[in-house]
Structure formats: structure tokens, C-alpha cells
Amino acid sequence: MRIAIMGAGSLGTIIGAYLSKGTDIVELIDVNQAHVNALNKKGASIVGTVSETLPVKALTPDEMTGVYDLVLLLTKQVFNEDVLHNLKQYIHNETIVLSLQNGVPEESLSFALGEDRVIGGSVEFGATWVEPGVSELTSAADAFKANAFQIGELNGNQSDRILHIKEILNLVGGTEVSENLVGTKWSKLLVNVAMSGMSAALGCTYGDILNHEAAVTSAVMLADETLKAGAAAGVEFTTLAGVHVGIFTINEEKSNMPFVIGVAKQAFSPQALLKASMLQDLEKSRKTEIDYINGVVSEKGKEFGVRTPFNDLVVQLVKDAEAQKSVPQFEENILFFEELVKREI
Secondary structure: OEEEEEOOOHHHHHHHHHHOOOOOEEEEEOOOHHHHHHHHHHOEEEEEOOOEEEOOOEEOHHHOOOOEEEEEEOOOHHHHHHHHHHHHHHEEEEEEEEEOOOOOOHHHHHHHHOHHHEEEEEEOOOEEEEEOOEEEEOOOHHHHHHOOEEEEOOOOOOOHHHHHHHHHHOOOOOEEEOOOHHHHHHHHHHHHHHHHHHHHHHOOOHHHHHOOHHHHHHHHHHHHHHHHHHHHOOOOOOEEOOEEHHHHOOOOOOOOHHHHHHHHHHHHHHHOOOOOHHHHHHHOOOOOOHHHOHHHHHHHHHHHOOOOHHHHHHHHHHHHHHHHOOOOOHHHHHHHHHHHHHHHO
16 A cells, blocks of 8 residues: 655654554655655654654655555645645545544545545644654653544444554554544544634633633633534534533533533643644744634534634634734733623623
8 A cells, every 4th residue: 555644744754654664655745845855864753752763755745656545634724725736646536535634624625535535533642843854752652552543434434444544553553443533523623622722812821721710711612612513513522531522511591601611720731831833823924724723613603503702703813813923912812802701601
């Protein structure tokens, strides 16, 4: 089998390195020429909770040739138009495209590439790009080997091809086949919507959100809007870390708000120092994935008649920062959320 890793960043470098241990042909594809050069010259160095350097083959998109049997898609969704336009010439009728992107891109990918080609997946481990050729595994080594991926057919079937891909990915780490992959991805989307969205909109860490009344209240309202919009779209949410995300549902009277805020503080306090990748994009004057995170909730809300004022505000503030090439200031933008909380709660 010929495998392409589209987007050999922090995650793709680690995945491509371990897959290269097998008998399949694996190519790591990335636009960063310095990274490609380092990978080819020195191999993929994995540091952090493990220490290993593995030989790999890397190339830039314009160096791709032939066709691939399996494509692991790890690029940011903001680049999908260009990535998919280029990819179409390197796939055949039986090519499988496994989306490992943030958010819930499977619907748009199916439209662009054909529903039969696309399967969904989520990465269950963390990594940080260090420098060209070097990626840091930030998850505990044992946890990484035990639980690296969830994958699944979009219709939930336990197909022969999904079981085959599970065997391939087991070279990296434990891979679980889910019968409700869409629910799993929406459940993870909820976390990004609530915490990453607020971090980007306020220019702050997760801890700053949890320590401010209006900010943490807005975060749980973002989660609640995600649950309601997703349910209207037919999503069956799942458990994360042993807890069903439905626990973030706010009742109509808002009487359980203190309880839900307490759950949020307990759940996210271990990540208090974390700063959303979307905020890091704003700091580098890059376009964020806001349309594919909070924007998904806003769009589904409009489609199914579910109000999403908190997600709408996050999208607006992040897009304003993108347009101005600025970084949101907590003291300024929190005022918008304080006003919204007074109006909605």
C-alpha cells in the first residue's frame, strides 16, 4: 500500500515516522521546505516522552507523483481548497482518505472527494512541533501506545477496510474503531468551541477563562449551544475521559449553571496554562480555523433554528482580529461577553 501523510507537522511527523517502520510505502508531505529537507537528511526525531529517530521519506506537494491508496489528512481546514485541488490528481477510485483534522470536516470532504472515499478519525495524543525534523510527543508514552486514534466509517459500519486501516495505524499506537465517529468528533469539537474559542477571542490562557466569572459562564454557554445545535442536526454525543459531554447542558431556567461551571473548572483546570492554537495563529498574523470550530456551531444553528449568540460573538471577535492582524486584549473583549451574559442569563 502507498500512503501519504498530508501535513507533516507535529502530529504528522510522529505518525509518518512510526508508519514508516512497516512494509508500506509512506511519504510525508509538507509545504515547509526546511522541514522536508531535515526529515530526508536526518530522519524524523521524536522527543519528549519518547526519544527516537526514524528514517522517513518526505517531499513537498509539488514533488508528489503517482497515486496513493491511503491518504491521512492532517492539514488545517483553512487550506482544504488548495490541498484537495492538488490531491485529486494523486488518488484513484479505491483511494481511502482518512480525515484526522480538527473539527468535523467529513461532510465537506465527502462532497469534494466522494462519500465512498472518506472515513473519519481523531488523534488521541498530543504533540508540539519543535524545529525542522523534530516533533515533541507531549502525551505519556504508555497512553500514546495504548490510545492513539479513533477511526470509523461515517455510517458506523465495521467494514473490512476500516479494520485494515486499524491494523496499519496500530504501528503508531492503539487504534479504536468507533461506531459513532461523528458523535465522538462533535464531542471533541465541544471542547474546542468552549475553551479554544474563548482563548482566541479573549487572547488568554484556559486558566484566565476559568478564573473570570463572565468568561467561564460564556464558555459553558458555548458548550451548551454546541450540544443543542448538534442534537438538532442529529448528532449523538459521546463520552470523553469517561464523562458524557451532555453534562454541559444548561437547563431552560439556567438553574444548573453553577453546577456546570463547577464541572468545567474541574475538567479544564489541568490545562490552565494552555493557549489555543487559534490564538497562536493570531499572534503570528495567520488565518485561524474559527470557521471550522465555533463557525460550525453557528452555521448548524442557523440551519436548524437554534440560537447561538455566544458562538456568533466568538466568531465575530476572532474574525475582527484576523482582519486587523491584531491579538485580542482580554480587558477589551471581555466587556462584550459581560454584556451578552447579562442579556442571556
